[in-house]
Amino acid sequence: MQDTLLIGSRKGLLVYRKGTDGWQLLSQHFLGTAVSAVLATGGRWYAALQDGHFGPKLHASDDGGANWTELEMPAFAAGMEGAPTLELIWTLVAGQDGTLWAGGIPAGLFRSSDAGRSWSLVESLWQRPERAKWFGGGYDHPGIHSILVDPRDPAWLVVGISCGGVLRSRDAGRSWENASTGLWAAYMPPESKEDPDIQDTHRLAQCQAVPQAIWCQHHNGQFVTQDDLGKWVEIWPAEPLSNFGFAVAAHPLDPLTAWFVPAAADDRRIPLEGDFYVLRTRDGGRHYDKLNLGLPAAPAFHLVYRHGLAVDDQGLRLAMASTTGSLWLSEDAGENWLRLSAELPPIACVSFA
């Protein structure tokens, strides 16, 4: 079991661990500084910081947080056209070959082959001409929030860009193709709503055992592809269930199961009528379970951000945290939830370690 939980909050990194007394706050790191992404891989923890004054930073610990080392930051090269500067690391992912991938705002994809000692920008993605059409969703610049490394081959990559759709590489990032067919955008004029280059994917999640299955929480709906990105199919939760939201988690073993945490709409980023629940499908999106046992009663104003929902490697244990500082755990695939705290800072990301 994955008994450690890394929480990236507005005010630092919080580490929870399950002991004989249940889940407890074990340690706190970087207090006062926002943590934008966390990753646990191969016994090492990474924490991406977003210092409001002194820029984004990246730290790693090889001893469970006892000691941290500041690493080289992914960065755009000096003198690049447009003089881009990295505002934050939005997502950090490790491939099974040890390659580290970082997605940023602006939407640079960076690769490290030496565990974060050095980074290089994936130029082939940055130089794609359609990047001129990408735009920020909630931020001034477009960003890469999701990087999927295919369990079949670490050279197979999928990135989700807000707002730039889904792009896929089969050669470790040397070349890319858009894979947004089936997504549509309610926020565009009618003639542009199927434009693959402006789709506001909020989060992507891939089934590890059956990686042909990928889920997407999009700005205006939930989608799934079961055929290796051949086509995205929209799945419509029955009213009054909502289709706006940020987070999605894919069951690691079952390609038909995923969890979402909906909100009302883009202009009301709160639960619909204050009704806070987790949406789960176990049949590929045909039917939904509304899961709320242990979650607060209406009116509740919790919003779960795109990296604020995580599932363990068995598909049973879930962690969820809100931008209003509550943290919940479920040990039974979301049927029952236990709130570990309601007193935390706004939380950006959670990850099992």
Next chain:
Amino acid sequence: MPKLAFTPHLRRHAPPAASIVAADTPRAALELIFREYPQLRGYVLDEQGSLRKHVALFIDGELRRDALDSPVADDAEIYVMQALSGG
């Protein structure tokens, strides 16, 4: 020679006390310090070499974010501070 000092917020990465530096611009003064404190660079400047958006540069008590490359007097006092924006 100009004097260069950093906000205590940067104490983990910057010289513990003000430095006297043989430099004729704030950038040249910073570059001299970065030789000894390489990690400090990314805290003060972004990757394009610009002053980070929420870092304040004072020259003789005056806020001069525009003066990174401007000549300074031989007795100038340069302070790199944390802006109150960006917090």
